[in-house]
Amino acid sequence: MQPIPSVYGCLHHNKLWFGARKRHVLDGQDLRKRTLLERKAALETVLARCPRIKFASHIEDKGEAFYDQVSQLALEGIVCKRADSPYVAGPSRDWVKVKTAAGMRVDDERLRHLRA
Numbered sequence: 001m002q003p004i005p006s007v008y009g010c011l012h013h014n015k016l017w018f019g020a021r022k023r024h025v026l027d028g029q030d031l032r033k034r035t036l037l038e039r040k041a042a043l044e045t046v047l048a049r050c051p052r053i054k055f056a057s058h059i060e061d062k063g064e065a066f067y068d069q070v071s072q073l074a075l076e077g078i079v080c081k082r083a084d085s086p087y088v089a090g091p092s093r094d095w096v097k098v099k100t101a102a103g104m105r106v107d108d109e110r111l112r113h114l115r116a
Contacts, residue, residue: 024087032087039087058083067098076103 024032026046031039040058047055059066063080070078077099085094099107 035084035086036081037083067100071100071102074102075100076106 024030026042031042034042037058044055044057047053060083063078067078077097079095079097081095085092088094
């Protein structure tokens with residue numbers, strides 16, 4: 001599996017990869033009821049007009065390998081979403097955040113600052 005440089009907010013080899021997400025309206029159409037794959041296809045179409053912005057495609061059936069790469073980069077974690085799900089704000093059964101050891105350390109550090 002090739003390294004995946006399109007992880008949100010990843011600074012790797014002196015290149016900054018920025019993640020754009022949660023675009024709900026495109027050409028006057030509300031995309032929230034569309035599936036994740038339909039929303040990503042709409043975003044990819046928009047980003048095709050912006051050569052300096054890279055579209056982050058999704059990973060199917062290789063979640064463990066992707067998680068291992070994210071862990072090796074000491075990133076916070078990954079988000080796993082159902083491809084056929086509509087957009088829902090807040091927690092949902094259709095997505096789960098899977099933290100790496102580095103992500104858990106970030107959470108511990110945040111808690112220490114909150115308690116101080």
